[in-house]
Amino acid sequence: MSAGTAGRRSTLVRVAEHAGVSIASASRVVNGLPASAELAARVRKAADELGYVPDATARSLKVGRTNQIALAVADVGNPVYVAMMHEVNRVITKAGYRLVLSSTGNDAQSQLDFLGELDRGFVDGLILSPLRMTAEVVERLRATRHPVVVIGTLPEDVAIDSVRADSPRGIALAVDHLATQGRRRIALLNGPVDTVPGAARLAGYLSAMDQQGFVANADAQIAAKDFTYRAGITATARLLERSSPDAIVCANDLLAIGALKTIRAAGMRVPDDIALVGMDDSDIAELPDPSLTSVNLGSVKRAKAAAKLLLRRLADHDAAAKRLVIEPTLTVRESSVSTRRRTAASNAEEMGPAAAPTTGGQQAADPAGDGEATTR
Amino acid sequence: MSAGTAGRRSTLVRVAEHAGVSIASASRVVNGLPASAELAARVRKAADELGYVPDATARSLKVGRTNQIALAVADVGNPVYVAMMHEVNRVITKAGYRLVLSSTGNDAQSQLDFLGELDRGFVDGLILSPLRMTAEVVERLRATRHPVVVIGTLPEDVAIDSVRADSPRGIALAVDHLATQGRRRIALLNGPVDTVPGAARLAGYLSAMDQQGFVANADAQIAAKDFTYRAGITATARLLERSSPDAIVCANDLLAIGALKTIRAAGMRVPDDIALVGMDDSDIAELPDPSLTSVNLGSVKRAKAAAKLLLRRLADHDAAAKRLVIEPTLTVRESSVSTRRRTAASNAEEMGPAAAPTTGGQQAADPAGDGEATTR
DNA sequence: CTGTTAGCGCATTCAA
């Protein structure tokens, strides 16, 4: 009914004409600025009759804001990135922004291309979660006129807002948990080591093993060719050819599920023969049977913090850059806790009827789910 | 180095000044329109020195195009929508468009809100995959000045481009396959019946059962409260309380994985005691053990077709509306094929050493993966 | 081939 004459798109000028007021007044009424009740009514009526809707493009050109925020992630196929996207979208939508998605794939060039595009000003800011943080990327980030928040690790000297997971600590949670369960030959199923997460996982593993007084045998470490389920299958097969772990820490949940498949195909059981710990604690962690114990690296929290950081900077371009670190947590499920008594390996001490039921090492962790992560 | 004086943003006017040419000439060079080699060089040099980057907003205002396409899906948590999003992004990116994502959640209102926003003209077109196609949504769709393509089913009299899956046919593939495997008591684990996919699944199930000469017992049909893994768990528990199926067709892969969990918890085996068929054939279908036989409803093909349909319409606003239907396919995996001889139920005929290995009912199906789906 | 000019639709400064 109120759609008005569909002829041409109606603009503010036409509304003004139709209402018999100046274009400036029409603009004011539409934007809720002070105006006499009578005039406001006239304008509103006219706008209604003409089915007027303000034009976003013109407005953007005028005010210098698009109300759009870009999110660039490496791999939308990974549930973690989906979760992050979801959270970023939630936060920025509430603040009146739209989400422009750039799924740059694993392609480094298209990542750079997108960063180049950024200066065209089709978005007000960017949240970037790069798989590889190359020098070129860093260079582009410094050069941009637009606010950027990085999810991941940045060189020390770069003054850009960022938020990262403490993934070494996460690995330590996993290794400690496995050690507590009596596991001694703890292997690492990693992704590519030349990626940001891959490098962090490896470093964390080495340090955690050291801490526990275990030797990190090279045969017990393997890098899958990417962070996918299939890569997990083949990499685990290779791993089992050259070593006999009683536990595997996986760099990601998809890899872990791949490992699960291979272990079974080899005639062994999880967790009795080999315990498994995934990482990311994504939606899919609870799907397999046994369900997957997983290190929660706070992907949702990171996404939320990143979004808020960007919103803050959008409001104040000159704020000092922040570097946030999100504390990991361990979600214990079935894949790491054997119900049968451990037969192999020693530790004389019983460790209680069954390890603690759920989360293990959570820190002060945004209890209400709504706390201002950026203030920590 | 080539970043130029970072002072203020450089515009075409400044480039023109710096090069000593008219602003129009500068524009032409930038846009690759004919110009003398000498002039072109001067402009390009100036642009480079000033670090000039054309402004997307101004350009959009002028030409009336944003080069953005919106995708509105109900639930980004569902792998199918992620796959669709991925594909849409791929196709439109290649055509020079950016993707604006609207994850409207299950919230009907925010869906409507987004459709309202559409007329602000921040995107050139929309691809919409609504969970529920209400009268209000249809009304908004007709009212919009912007091209829209719907993924899903639309009322007959609405002249809007759309592409849908033939999900009754998909269910039939599943039921027929199960019947061939000797299953007779085939249940349906559906999602909410008041959704577009839920309604289609139910209708398809009833008709397929009828076709096979089976009775579609009401006790053997259940509707989970949404299309999630958890809902699948609880709904299956209820289903098993009131009936004893030897096979379950699930409206979606997540539901199927939930069913798998519940069946196991009840002490039964898949596929020996109960065969399982999922739907969507999404990434997660191969994760469980046994891996999930699943009806491929062509989500990627639908997404691709929708994107192309929209691009076509963007190029020609007055083209006649098309309604495309994508043919389903069955991907047979482990969850539906028992390795042991069926003991219960009859069919005297052996059905070969083991059912056909992979896809079952594929039609003429875009062999190169690149065929023009819209021309069928 | 190149320059001049007029808007795209809107927000906003300045007068009245």
Add this chain to the structure above:
DNA sequence: TTGAATGCGCTAACAG
């Protein structure tokens, strides 16, 4: 409070 006028940065007529 309201109206007239300016320009955001760019492209596309139209002249020359």
